[in-house]
Every structure is written in structure tokens, then in C-alpha cells.
Amino acid sequence: MQTYECDIVIVGAGPAGSVAAKYAAEGGLDVVLLEKRAEIGAPLRCAEGISKKWLSEIGMEPDPKWISAEMDGAIIVSPSGHTFKLDESQAGNEVGYVLERHLFDKALAEQASKAGAKIWLRTAATGVIKEDGLVTGVYANRMGEKIAIRADCVVGADGFESQVGRWAGIDTTLDLTDMCSCLQYRMVNIDVEPNYCEFVLGSAAPGGGYVWIFPKGKGIANVGIGVQGSKCKSGADAKYYLDKFINEDPRLNKGAVLEIVGGAVSTCPGLEETVTDNVVLVGDAARLIDPITGGGICHAARSGMYAGKVLTECAKKGDFSKEALSTYEKMWRDKMEDKLWRNWMAKEKFAALSDEVLDDLVLAIKESDISEVNVYNLLKVIKEKYPDLVAEFEDMI
Amino acid sequence: MKVVYEKCLHCGCCVGSCKQNAIYLNDYILEFNDACNRCRRCIKICPVGALSLEE
Structure with missing residues (x-):
């Protein structure tokens, strides 16, 4: 040898x-x-979405060669369809670029x-x-x-x-509760906001996961889902929920899939x-x-x-x-x-929330005057409305 | 384990989920070793349902 x-x-x-x-x-x-x-x-x-600020830490200058699209903000969608749109001034560190990973x-x-x-x-x-x-x-x-x-x-x-x-x-x-089974389609011929990353919460993606729509410019977007491992019952759960979501969304259901991506993330x-x-x-x-x-x-x-x-x-x-x-x-x-x-x-807390509570939370965030949206500030708003939800890790907020 | 390769995306979801370290993704082929205890974790978590227990 x-x-x-x-x-x-x-x-x-x-x-x-x-x-x-x-x-x-x-x-x-x-x-x-x-x-x-x-x-x-x-x-x-x-899914190719990253925030911006850490690139300089590792000595990388943003380069249009590997950036598909620059985001103006993010849209959070509650289970019953309430939307909360953040522009870049509020979205701070949590949005940035959608990459061309390869x-x-x-x-x-x-x-x-x-x-x-x-x-x-x-x-x-x-x-x-x-x-x-x-x-x-x-x-x-x-x-x-x-x-x-x-x-x-x-x-x-x-x-x-x-x-x-x-x-x-x-x-x-x-543990199965600490991983998500993921599936993503690279789609074309769809009608989504070109510069906003969209996150759909609730039972569309069981177990505290979400459906994402990350636009890549030129009419292309990564549309994907993460389903928590313990919510996966029989195999192909991620595919079932993603197909269901796309079929029921008029912006997506006439689109075509150019690439299927499978994978998993730990949580x-x-x-x-x-x-x-x-x-x-x-x-x-x-x-x-x-x-x-x-x-x-x-x-x-x-x-x-x-x-x-x-x-x-x-x-x-x-x-x-x-x-x-x-x-x-x-x-x-x-x-x-x-x-x-x-x-x-x-995550452990949110994974257990009903669609009704998630709807309430998204509305509460929508009505709050968060100046910069990040997980920290979102948790602060949630703490005001649902103190029990964050009681166990209050000192970390 | 039975693998339907017409479905498999070679994503490694099953490999990473295995508590027994019983699965190895050798290029495009899934290899299962004797440590498999038929817990069905990999079957459940496969995003496209490519795995099942052999009858």
C-alpha cells in the first residue's frame, strides 16, 4: 500500500x-x-443562505462570482398566513446573501x-x-x-x-429530536419575492422546522423543508410535506424542479x-x-x-x-x-408549539417595534407575551 | 436493509442518523454492517423513503 x-x-x-x-x-x-x-x-x-458579517472574519471578500443574490430582508409566515416582513435595516445579521455554493x-x-x-x-x-x-x-x-x-x-x-x-x-x-430530515427543490417558473428569504413556520414543517424559499435571482429559488427527526414516521416525510406545501401554494405549484437536494442537519x-x-x-x-x-x-x-x-x-x-x-x-x-x-x-420549546400559538407569536412580533431582528430580539418580544415559554432560559436572553 | 436506488439521493441522512454506526456510504452504494439492530431510524428519517427492512 x-x-x-x-x-x-x-x-x-x-x-x-x-x-x-x-x-x-x-x-x-x-x-x-x-x-x-x-x-x-x-x-x-x-439552502445556500448566509448572513454577511462573518465573511471578513475568515478573510473572504464578497464576490459576485459566488453570490447568487443579495437579500433585502426576510419574510416570516405564520401557520395561518400572517406575514412579517423585515427589511435589511431590521433584519441585521440574520439575512445576507444566497450563495452559489458550488x-x-x-x-x-x-x-x-x-x-x-x-x-x-x-x-x-x-x-x-x-x-x-x-x-x-x-x-x-x-x-x-x-x-x-x-x-x-x-x-x-x-x-x-x-x-x-x-x-x-x-x-x-x-437524538432524533436533535436532527432534521431535509429536502429541497431548485425551482423555476415560480412567482416569489426576488430579494426576500421566506420562512414558513408551523405544521407545514412538523417539529419546529420550517419551509424555506430562498431566491437565487433569474427566477430561480431554493424551496426546501426541514422536518424534525422524531416527527418522521415512515420515510419520505420531508418529501410528503414539501410536495404538499408546493401543491397548495399558487406561487409555486406551476413551477418546475431543476434539482432535488436531500440532506440532514443537526439541531x-x-x-x-x-x-x-x-x-x-x-x-x-x-x-x-x-x-x-x-x-x-x-x-x-x-x-x-x-x-x-x-x-x-x-x-x-x-x-x-x-x-x-x-x-x-x-x-x-x-x-x-x-x-x-x-x-x-x-428550539426545544418552539418544536412543541401549536399553530395557534405560533400565529399569536408572529402577530406579536409584527406589532412590536423591533429595531433589529435577530433571534435575541425575537425572544425578548416573545418573553413579554409568553413568559412561560422562555422562563427556563431567561437568563440567556 | 433494502435500498431503492432509484429514489436514493446519496445525501447521507441515514448514515448520520445511525446510532449503531452501521451504515457507510461507499460512493453511491450504502453498505450496512452487522451492528444494525433494525431500529428503523434510517428508514424514518430518509427524506425520500428509499429504505425499508428486508422481509
Whole structure:
């Protein structure tokens, strides 16, 4: 078996993997980034909506090449059809761009390459190399050839279906209430607001999920749904609810589907443990996804950056032990954990609400004078009307 | 497990949902190992209903 040596091997060239590769390579490390697919960024597994402000944090300038459409705001639709429209001045951090992910991911990979990382496509990790109980690299299948890649540290950036964490003995399993089964259609010939992301709440998407309509310009939109795992009964629940929604919406039911996208998101507050000796998990693999919005690109890229920086420091001391890598864990927890927990607790509550209460809440928000809409401010309004709903995590608001 | 590949989107939803680590997505083929305890999680959560228990 052909054996390769490097400092860091990263499994998965999505945003988390590419950004980790970039920062580790910039730190002078010999980085190999593996992607099992034949193309970075495809096939799509994403609704493609992001907020704007974090891009600069990871050194990305907005580029029309990978932005499909810039949003002016968002529309929240209650179960019985009350709408609450926010423009950009109110919507603040929660709206921004709808991406062209296959180009965005390639742009991030390009940055990793420029920093010196090697990128190997069509290379699937098949297991971790273990010596004396320690992970010392990965086995992979590279264009049909079985190879071993030895490295000081393995980064699991392998998404919702993450295997690296499991192989390394990290518990990545989720409760069914902490994941959503998702389906999305890329649609044309539909009649939706071109610059507003729409979120439809309630029993259209059972269990605290929602239906999204994210316009991509040129008459195209991503129309998708997330259904909470415990509400999925017999298989194809996401398809059933999405088809039902589209059939009943006159703006959509004459449209055509150009692409079908399946997937899942975690809606937990992040893993209890995201590092072990010689192994780091980033992005979806670490379950770093906002439990309310299901948005994970920002968390993926930022956790990738933290990992890349920490790996650089670890390399200086030649120490990739769990203890040394815990600096990474501390970094993402400092920046993200409070919000992940608050939104997880809010999700737990909202998942149980009836359509009637959701209608009331949307009306309450509509009638309030929120200056900037974000999850924090929305929870404040809800607290005034339904204090019981937020009582358990009041101190986090 | 029975997979209807005419439906399967290779999305990995089943793989990530498995508590037993019994499913591996090998390119476009789902591989199930002996750890499967027939809990039906993957069947329920599949967005397009591509999975079922073999009779």
C-alpha cells in the first residue's frame, strides 16, 4: 500500500475543511485536504443562505462570482398566513446573501491551495490508522487505489454523515429530536419575492422546522423543508410535506424542479467533545449548526479557522494531544456555545408549539417595534407575551 | 436493509442518523454492517423513503 506523509490530513473539502486547510497551511504546515467527490461543492447539500458579517472574519471578500443574490430582508409566515416582513435595516445579521455554493466552496478551496494545501479529489477516507491506540492518519481510496496517509493530526470535516469522529471514538450520535430530515427543490417558473428569504413556520414543517424559499435571482429559488427527526414516521416525510406545501401554494405549484437536494442537519448545541488525541472535528461533523435556523456555513468556516490556527500552534510544540487540542474546543465554545445553547433551548420549546400559538407569536412580533431582528430580539418580544415559554432560559436572553 | 436506488439521493441522512454506526456510504452504494439492530431510524428519517427492512 502506498503511504504518504504530511502534518495534517483533513477529510472533507466543504467550508470547514477548506478554511481549516487554509489556516493550517498559512501556519506553515504540510496539509492534505481530501474530497471524496469528483467536484468540490457539488452535489449541493444546502439552502445556500448566509448572513454577511462573518465573511471578513475568515478573510473572504464578497464576490459576485459566488453570490447568487443579495437579500433585502426576510419574510416570516405564520401557520395561518400572517406575514412579517423585515427589511435589511431590521433584519441585521440574520439575512445576507444566497450563495452559489458550488462556486463558494471552490473559492474557499482555492484559498487553501494558495496557502499551500494539497487537494486530492475523488479520495474517500475509509478508516483511521491506529497505532498503540492512537490515531496516526487515515486510510483512503484515491481514484481506486488504496492508500495510507500518515499525519500528526486528522481533521474530521466530513459533514453530517461524519465517520472520522466515530472511527476515533468520539460520540457523534444524535437524538432524533436533535436532527432534521431535509429536502429541497431548485425551482423555476415560480412567482416569489426576488430579494426576500421566506420562512414558513408551523405544521407545514412538523417539529419546529420550517419551509424555506430562498431566491437565487433569474427566477430561480431554493424551496426546501426541514422536518424534525422524531416527527418522521415512515420515510419520505420531508418529501410528503414539501410536495404538499408546493401543491397548495399558487406561487409555486406551476413551477418546475431543476434539482432535488436531500440532506440532514443537526439541531443540538454542538458535541460534548470535539477533540481527542490527534483528532479534531469541525463544522457539521462537530454538530456546529444553529439549532433554530439550521444554518451551518458560518459555524463551519469559523470552526475551521479556529482549528487551523490551533493546529499551527500545536505543531510548534509537536503536541497534538487531546489536552493541547482543547484550545480549539475552548475557542469555539467561547465564540459560539452560549448562542448554540440558547437557540437549542428555544428550539426545544418552539418544536412543541401549536399553530395557534405560533400565529399569536408572529402577530406579536409584527406589532412590536423591533429595531433589529435577530433571534435575541425575537425572544425578548416573545418573553413579554409568553413568559412561560422562555422562563427556563431567561437568563440567556 | 433494502435500498431503492432509484429514489436514493446519496445525501447521507441515514448514515448520520445511525446510532449503531452501521451504515457507510461507499460512493453511491450504502453498505450496512452487522451492528444494525433494525431500529428503523434510517428508514424514518430518509427524506425520500428509499429504505425499508428486508422481509
